[in-house]
Amino acid sequence: MKLRIAVYPGSFDPFTYGHLDIIDRAAQIFDQVIVAVSVNSGKNPLFTIEERVAMIAKECTHLKNVEVDCFYGLLVDFACQKKARVIIRGLRAVSDFEYEFQMALTNRKLNPNLDTIFLVSQPKYSFLSSSIVKEIASLGGNVTGFVSPGVAAWLSAKFTNKKPEV
Ligand code: PNS
Numbered sequence: 001m002k003l004r005i006a007v008y009p010g011s012f013d014p015f016t017y018g019h020l021d022i023i024d025r026a027a028q029i030f031d032q033v034i035v036a037v038s039v040n041s042g043k044n045p046l047f048t049i050e051e052r053v054a055m056i057a058k059e060c061t062h063l064k065n066v067e068v069d070c071f072y073g074l075l076v077d078f079a080c081q082k083k084a085r086v087i088i089r090g091l092r093a094v095s096d097f098e099y100e101f102q103m104a105l106t107n108r109k110l111n112p113n114l115d116t117i118f119l120v121s122q123p124k125y126s127f128l129s130s131s132i133v134k135e136i137a138s139l140g141g142n143v144t145g146f147v148s149p150g151v152a153a154w155l156s157a158k159f160t161n162k163k164p165e166v
Pocket of ligand 1: 009010011012038040073074075076102103106107
């Protein structure tokens with residue numbers, strides 16, 4: 001039997017129910033799913049790498065074949081190091097496609113042994129993005145239904161400069 005390891009990379013700043021849905025489904029398809037938080041995604045993140053890894057690990061405790069890690073540098077190198085043959089990405093809408101298409105082709109050019117597999121978001125999460133969640137939270141809005149209560153507490157703590165109780 002082939003051991004099928006898939007990497008699910010992203011910024012996860014913060015981790016939303018949309019991300020969790022993709023991981024849940026990927027965990028049913030692959031033997032092992034490695035959620036990979038990018039250290040150098042070129043954005044100015046709200047949460048540190050350690051916070052994001054801890055946040056995701058807590059949300060995925062029920063999924064025994066899922067591990068959470070972070071990576072510096074190229075995704076293809078991380079995938080290779082983890083012996084993964086597949087990159088998982090979620091597709092929410094047509095607007096995601098161009099960027100995802102470019103990334104998938106680039107990664108395949110960098111490592112022809114790696115394939116990207118897209119899981120289409122459930123319609124109830126197709127509007128959801130980490131940036132929108134951050135904006136709502138920063139303005140004191142209610143993020144219930146977008147992120148877990150734990151992540152909502154992290155957000156609220158960030159925007160009120162308190163440390164969350166986790
Ligand atoms: O959640 P995001 O921000 O859309 O995730 C983007 C991410 C982290 C998957 C992408 O930026 C990435 O893979 N960064 C690592 C650097 C890399 O490998 N770049 C070349 C491939 S395009």
